[in-house]
Amino acid sequence: MSHAAAVLTGPGQIALTERELPAAAPGEVVVEVRTVGVCGSDIHMFADGRIGNIEIERPLVLGHEFMGVVVQAPEGTLDGDDRPLKVGNRVAVEPHVACGHCRECREGNPNLCTRHTFMGVYPRDGALQQYLTVPAHNCFVLPGGVTDNGGAMLEPLGVALHALRLGHVNVGDRAAVVGAGPIGLLLVQLLKLAGVTALHVIEPLAWRRDFAARSGATSVAATYDPAEDSRSDVVFEAGWADDSVQTSALLARPGARVVLVGIPGDDRCTVQHSLARRKGLSLIFSRRMAHTYPEAIALVERGMVDVDALVSDVFPLSQVQRAFERHSRYEDGVIKVIVQVG
Known part of the structure; x- marks a missing residue:
C-alpha cells in the first residue's frame, strides 16, 4: 500500500x-x-x-x-x-x-x-x-481542549516560549517585538501574560499590526520610530528582514537583553557594533526550543494563549x-x- x-x-x-x-x-x-x-x-x-x-x-x-x-x-x-x-x-x-x-x-x-x-x-x-x-x-x-490546528501550533508556541525564557522577562519590564509573524504574535501573548507594562511591536504588514494590538501590544508601528529609541528592557527580534537586528538594538535600553529568534534569508544578521557595544547589550541567539511541549499544551488547554x-x-x-x-x-x-x- x-x-x-x-x-x-x-x-x-x-x-x-x-x-x-x-x-x-x-x-x-x-x-x-x-x-x-x-x-x-x-x-x-x-x-x-x-x-x-x-x-x-x-x-x-x-x-x-x-x-x-x-x-x-x-x-x-x-x-x-x-x-x-x-x-x-x-x-x-x-x-x-x-x-x-x-x-x-x-x-x-x-x-x-x-x-x-x-x-x-x-x-x-x-x-x-x-x-x-x-x-x-x-x-x-493532546487533551480534548486542544484542536487539531492548535496541536500543529504548539511547535511555534514552543519556539516563542523558549525565547521568552531566554529573555528573563521580569514583571513590570518594558518590552518590544520586531516582526509580528506567528512567532512574534505568540510572543506578544506570552509577554502580556508575563506582566510587561509596555509592549511595542514593529511590523510592516497592517493586518498583523492590528492583530498585535488586539493581542496586547500597547503600541505598534510599521517601521522604527525614534521616539521608542532605548526604551525597552528586553527586545525580541522575530523577523527575517535585513535591518531587524539593528532595529532591535536601537529599541533596547543600555544593559538590555536582545533575543534573536528570526532566521535571515542570506544567513547573515547585521548590527552596528558601536551601538551594541556602547549600550552593553546582551545578544542572545534562540535555537528552536527545549522542554516546552507540556507547558505549551497547558497554556492552550487553559485558554491562556489563543x-x-x-x-x-x-x-x-x-x-x-x-x-x-x-x-x-x-x-x-x-x-x-x-x-x-x-
Missing part, C-alpha cells in the same frame, strides 16, 4: 507523489498526520532550496509543525511525558530528534545537539505526508503548492497557513 506525500522537487516547486507506508521500529510509532503548519523556515527552503548553510540535495518532504493520530504503537511505548502511547491517541510531535548522549543533551540542552536530525529539514523528511514514523518520546498526547486565532488559511494537501505560494507572497490577511493532510 502507498500514501500521498508532498515533495519539494526544486525551488518553488512541490509535487504530490505516492510513497510506501512506513512501519515502526522499536521506540517508534506511526502517526497518521492530520494538520501541518507552514513555517517561515519552510518558506526559506521552498523559495531558495536551502536554509542557512543547509542545502537540499534531493527531493524533500517539508513540514515540522504538526499533529496526528497514532495508528501503530508497540506495546509498552511511552510518550515524551513517560505515559503509555496507544493507537488512537491524538499527539503533537516535537520535530527535533536529539541524540540524547552528547554533552549538550546531557546538560539539558537537546536543542543544541550537534548530532540531531530535524523533521522537514534535509536530510530528514517531514510531515507533509499522510503517514510518518516518529520517535515515541517526541510525541505528546493559538487558533492565528490560523488565517487552511488548505487541503491537494492544494499544498497554493498554500506555500500564499504564505511566501505575504498575500493580504495571511498569518498562519495550515495544510490539512488527513
Whole structure:
C-alpha cells in the first residue's frame, strides 16, 4: 500500500507523489498526520532550496509543525511525558530528534545537539505526508481542549516560549517585538501574560499590526520610530528582514537583553557594533526550543494563549503548492497557513 506525500522537487516547486507506508521500529510509532503548519523556515527552503548553510540535495518532504493520530504503537511505548502511547491517541510531535548522549543533551540542552536530525529539514523528511514514523518520546498526547490546528501550533508556541525564557522577562519590564509573524504574535501573548507594562511591536504588514494590538501590544508601528529609541528592557527580534537586528538594538535600553529568534534569508544578521557595544547589550541567539511541549499544551488547554486565532488559511494537501505560494507572497490577511493532510 502507498500514501500521498508532498515533495519539494526544486525551488518553488512541490509535487504530490505516492510513497510506501512506513512501519515502526522499536521506540517508534506511526502517526497518521492530520494538520501541518507552514513555517517561515519552510518558506526559506521552498523559495531558495536551502536554509542557512543547509542545502537540499534531493527531493524533500517539508513540514515540522504538526499533529496526528497514532495508528501503530508497540506495546509498552511511552510518550515524551513517560505515559503509555496507544493507537488512537491524538499527539503533537516535537520535530527535533536529539541524540540524547552528547554533552549538550546531557546538560539539558537537546536543542543544541550537534548530532540531531530535524523533521522537514534535509536530510530528514517531514510531515507533509499522510503517514510518518516518529520517535515515541517526541510525541505528546493532546487533551480534548486542544484542536487539531492548535496541536500543529504548539511547535511555534514552543519556539516563542523558549525565547521568552531566554529573555528573563521580569514583571513590570518594558518590552518590544520586531516582526509580528506567528512567532512574534505568540510572543506578544506570552509577554502580556508575563506582566510587561509596555509592549511595542514593529511590523510592516497592517493586518498583523492590528492583530498585535488586539493581542496586547500597547503600541505598534510599521517601521522604527525614534521616539521608542532605548526604551525597552528586553527586545525580541522575530523577523527575517535585513535591518531587524539593528532595529532591535536601537529599541533596547543600555544593559538590555536582545533575543534573536528570526532566521535571515542570506544567513547573515547585521548590527552596528558601536551601538551594541556602547549600550552593553546582551545578544542572545534562540535555537528552536527545549522542554516546552507540556507547558505549551497547558497554556492552550487553559485558554491562556489563543493559538487558533492565528490560523488565517487552511488548505487541503491537494492544494499544498497554493498554500506555500500564499504564505511566501505575504498575500493580504495571511498569518498562519495550515495544510490539512488527513
